[in-house]
Amino acid sequence: MKRDWIYALLLLLPAMVLLMGFTHIPAIETVISSFFSTPHGRRPAHFVGLENYRYLLEDDVFIRSCWNNLIYSAITIPASIIIALVMALFVHNRMAGLSFLRMAFFTPTVLPMIAVGNIWLFFYTPSFGLIDQIRGLFGLPAQNWMGSTDTVLYTVLVVAVWKNAGFFMIFYLAALQTIPTQLREAASLEGAGRWTFFRRVTVPLIMPTTLFIMVNAIINSVRLIDHIFIMTQGGPNNASRLLLYHIYEVAFEYWDTAPASAMTVVILAVLSLLAIGQFFWLDRKVHYR
Amino acid sequence: MTAQDITLAARLDRALLTLGAWLLAILWILPLAYAVWTAFHPSAYETNFSLTAPLTLENFPKAWVQAPFARYFLNTMMLVAMTLTAQLVLSTLAAYAFARLKFPGKNILFTLVLLQLMVTPDILLVKNYETMSMLGLVDTILAIGLPYFASGFCIFLLRQTFMTIPKELDDAARIEGEGLIGTLWRVYIPLAKPTYLAFGLVSVSAHWNDFLWPLIVTNSVETRPLTVGLSVFSMTESGVEWSVINAATLMTSGPLLVGFLLFQRQFVQSFMRAGIK
Numbered sequence: 001m002k003r004d005w006i007y008a009l010l011l012l013l014p015a016m017v018l019l020m021g022f023t024h025i026p027a028i029e030t031v032i033s034s035f036f037s038t039p040h041g042r043r044p045a046h047f048v049g050l051e052n053y054r055y056l057l058e059d060d061v062f063i064r065s066c067w068n069n070l071i072y073s074a075i076t077i078p079a080s081i082i083i084a085l086v087m088a089l090f091v092h093n094r095m096a097g098l099s100f101l102r103m104a105f106f107t108p109t110v111l112p113m114i115a116v117g118n119i120w121l122f123f124y125t126p127s128f129g130l131i132d133q134i135r136g137l138f139g140l141p142a143q144n145w146m147g148s149t150d151t152v153l154y155t156v157l158v159v160a161v162w163k164n165a166g167f168f169m170i171f172y173l174a175a176l177q178t179i180p181t182q183l184r185e186a187a188s189l190e191g192a193g194r195w196t197f198f199r200r201v202t203v204p205l206i207m208p209t210t211l212f213i214m215v216n217a218i219i220n221s222v223r224l225i226d227h228i229f230i231m232t233q234g235g236p237n238n239a240s241r242l243l244l245y246h247i248y249e250v251a252f253e254y255w256d257t258a259p260a261s262a263m264t265v266v267i268l269a270v271l272s273l274l275a276i277g278q279f280f281w282l283d284r285k286v287h288y289r
Numbered sequence: 290m291t292a293q294d295i296t297l298a299a300r301l302d303r304a305l306l307t308l309g310a311w312l313l314a315i316l317w318i319l320p321l322a323y324a325v326w327t328a329f330h331p332s333a334y335e336t337n338f339s340l341t342a343p344l345t346l347e348n349f350p351k352a353w354v355q356a357p358f359a360r361y362f363l364n365t366m367m368l369v370a371m372t373l374t375a376q377l378v379l380s381t382l383a384a385y386a387f388a389r390l391k392f393p394g395k396n397i398l399f400t401l402v403l404l405q406l407m408v409t410p411d412i413l414l415v416k417n418y419e420t421m422s423m424l425g426l427v428d429t430i431l432a433i434g435l436p437y438f439a440s441g442f443c444i445f446l447l448r449q450t451f452m453t454i455p456k457e458l459d460d461a462a463r464i465e466g467e468g469l470i471g472t473l474w475r476v477y478i479p480l481a482k483p484t485y486l487a488f489g490l491v492s493v494s495a496h497w498n499d500f501l502w503p504l505i506v507t508n509s510v511e512t513r514p515l516t517v518g519l520s521v522f523s524m525t526e527s528g529v530e531w532s533v534i535n536a537a538t539l540m541t542s543g544p545l546l547v548g549f550l551l552f553q554r555q556f557v558q559s560f561m562r563a564g565i566k
Contacts, residue, residue: 004390005391008386008390009392012383012386012398014382014439015379015383016383016398016401018379018435018436022420022435023405023413023436024404025416026410026416027416030416033415033416086313090306090313095306095310099553101310102557103550103553106553107317108320108321109494110494111321111542112497112516112542112545113498113500113516114500114519115516115541118324118519118534118535118538119320119321119324119535119538120320122323122324122327122531123323130320162317166317170557173557219407222412223409223411223412225501226500226501229520230523244501247414248505251415251418252414252505260414260415264414264415268408271407271408275404275408278407
């Protein structure tokens with residue numbers, strides 16, 4: 001067994017060095033930096049305790065970004081999961097044009113978020129975009145969807161749902177195919193309708209998949225913000241500013257890395273909670289072995 | 290209900306289901322269809338839908354010469370190839386250790402690997418940028434890929450697959466005198482092909498599409514991948530025509546789209562077979 005030990009060390013070393021070097025160590029460093037000031041030129045960072053966090057609490061833009069992100073997550077996560085399930089249920093059936101349907105649902109997933117942003121930007125353009133053109137047919141006035149603080153967050157949110165649903169559909173499709181057909185036959189012998197079957201058999205059986213998708217959806221709702229760069233740059237008036245976009249601006253446009261670190265810690269805390277929750281709760285139900 | 294009523298109801302049901310599916314699919318493809326429409330028509334028809342509008346390909350060469358897209362393509366392809374190769378090699382070795390070897394601290398190390406599924410390097414922008422400037426790698430293609438070379442997801446997937454491979458095959462290869470690398474090459478890698486394919490497709494599309502990290506760590510034409518190049522191109526204030534921007538958008542996503550359409554079946558199937566539940 002001693003030989004195993006040496007082999008394991010050699011096999012794991014390259015992967016673990018890179019893994020820790022770009023994930024675990026920077027995560028810890030970020031937490032440490034969040035207690036120090038931003039270094040400026042010859043003035044090195046000095047310990048400031050919770051000063052960066054106090055600053056965040058007073059920073060309206062940060063608070064606004066958090067709220068935006070909460071709304072963004074609270075809508076994109078359930079919406080993309082439900083639509084993904086509906087898509088999977090459709091595609092799981094044998095019907096005319098199945099390959100077109102699957103392609104239509106899945107294609108957005110393959111596109112870069114930047115390309116997606118470009119496509120939707122034009123879609124939303126006041127009076128010329130397709131949405132306003134269709135509204136025009138019904139005699140409705142032009143709407144500047146992305147120019148209004150009331151609607152802009154929803155415009156970027158729709159894009160995220162559009163992009164994610166097809167991806168999650170794949171996982172549901174995989175789960176649906178594992179449901180034995182005998183169950184369906186048994187249920188129909190018992191006289192159970194489709195809705196009863198869905199609620200009593202399908203939903204419980206695909207529960208592990210739903211949890212897996214949910215975790216991914218939460219991560220995506222924090223990470224997937226590229227379209228903001230193209231579509232709104234967080235505006236107007238910060239109405240579509242999301243957390244990671246704000247961190248990017250503070251860190252790489254204003255080079256104020258200390259508050260950026262503190263904000264990153266907020267994201268890290270959310271993701272760690274998620275990881276712990278998954279570890280203790282999900283792993284009981286979904287066996288990885 | 291007579292038997293006839295039941296078949297009628299079933300048919301109606303079927304029709305409604307199909308209708309619903311098609312409506313959703315058309316709604317879903319609409320934004321993309323719109324982009325395709327504008328890219329293949331002269332800019333005068335950007336917002337003017339008529340079936341008689343003349344088709345044109347001129348938007349593509351127009352976009353191609355307005356920005357160094359050839360270079361961006363090359364950069365992205367180098368990035369994607371480099372990242373995938375490193376991921377597969379490193380993860381294969383690590384996954385074998387996790388699947389088959391006994392050593393102290395295995396569970397802790399594997400937990401650290403799984404943690405990367407949650408805390409991905411692209412959230413730790415500030416520190417990873419500092420690391421890159423410390424290594425003198427800022428504005429290189431290597432810097433875009435390096436944080437992703439060790440993929441927790443790939444290690445996890447391969448470990449799951451390797452564990453389903455009978456230990457007897459491993460022993461047999463050893464008895465025939467194969468070393469560790471030989472066993473991996475002759476037994477594990479061939480049997481895990483679907484997993485490699487599945488991860489390969491996921492990785493290529495992820496890194497082809499990645500934007501924020503490359504945006505931060507590159508600042509020249511020689512290193513910029515397509516996504517960053519496209520954003521620079523479409524955000525210039527000089528009033529590039531929409532049809533040209535859409536042509537560029539389709540062009541940059543094109544290879545991936547074509548690849549997906551060709552591999553659609555494999556993609557979906559290998560994902561399912563990879564046993565992600």
